[in-house]
Amino acid sequence: MSSKKENAHKKWSVLKEKLGSQDSDQTEANLENAEPELCIRLLQIPSVVNYSGLKKRLESSDDSWMVQFLELCGLDLLLEALDRLSGRGVSRISDALLQLTCINCVRAVMNSQKGIEYIVSNEGYVRKLSQALDTSNIMVKKQVFELLAALCIYSFDGHVLALDALDHYKTVKNQQYRFSVIMNELSVTDNVPYMITLLSAINAVILGTEELRGRMQLRNEFIGLQFLDILSKLR
Numbered sequence: 001m002s003s004k005k006e007n008a009h010k011k012w013s014v015l016k017e018k019l020g021s022q023d024s025d026q027t028e029a030n031l032e033n034a035e036p037e038l039c040i041r042l043l044q045i046p047s048v049v050n051y052s053g054l055k056k057r058l059e060s061s062d063d064s065w066m067v068q069f070l071e072l073c074g075l076d077l078l079l080e081a082l083d084r085l086s087g088r089g090v091s092r093i094s095d096a097l098l099q100l101t102c103i104n105c106v107r108a109v110m111n112s113q114k115g116i117e118y119i120v121s122n123e124g125y126v127r128k129l130s131q132a133l134d135t136s137n138i139m140v141k142k143q144v145f146e147l148l149a150a151l152c153i154y155s156f157d158g159h160v161l162a163l164d165a166l167d168h169y170k171t172v173k174n175q176q177y178r179f180s181v182i183m184n185e186l187s188v189t190d191n192v193p194y195m196i197t198l199l200s201a202i203n204a205v206i207l208g209t210e211e212l213r214g215r216m217q218l219r220n221e222f223i224g225l226q227f228l229d230i231l232s233k234l235r
Contacts, residue, residue: 029053032060036068043077048094051101058108066114075118078105079128086135096137103132103143110147120157123164130165131172133181141185142197149201152208159208179205183225186234195234202227 031053085099109115119125151158166178186198206218
């Protein structure tokens, strides 16, 4: 084993020891100065504590740290975990909390310039993100729609990828229309903050293209799914 690997192994052992010795009511792992490699290893142990600590580290990271984290497949691990959790359902509060803290980490990545650039350059990530909509956890779905809306506004490519992701979700769920998932959620929810997020997502999808003809086409797609009727009921 090389000295570099030995040092990494020692750091990981120290980190595990530190995490293991903390109180059981701890809310987040202390990753304040953790290197990307250690955070990647920590992702192999999905827990609310670990995700909460990682979110804080991601939010405070600089560009070089974030690039390393991404190159080590950190985002891949987060999205794979989110996909597994979504498929599991949220019959337990612990699962719902795990989903929420995991998506919070994805959001922290996207809130960085390097993170969103990386996501936009890899269409598969946005598709994986959309699959997290397959859950009954409203807080998770709310965040996914917020992130898709952010991509629509971020750039032309982001808008294209967000629409592609909705198309992908439509295919996976055997739905007839790409915006069915948005309209179905809007028609059944009585959660006001969630309603606002869904309406904002619709607005972002329409305004995400600069061409008037494109905007009219997208608007008409929503109208065809009874958007005006649903909107009048919400009022």
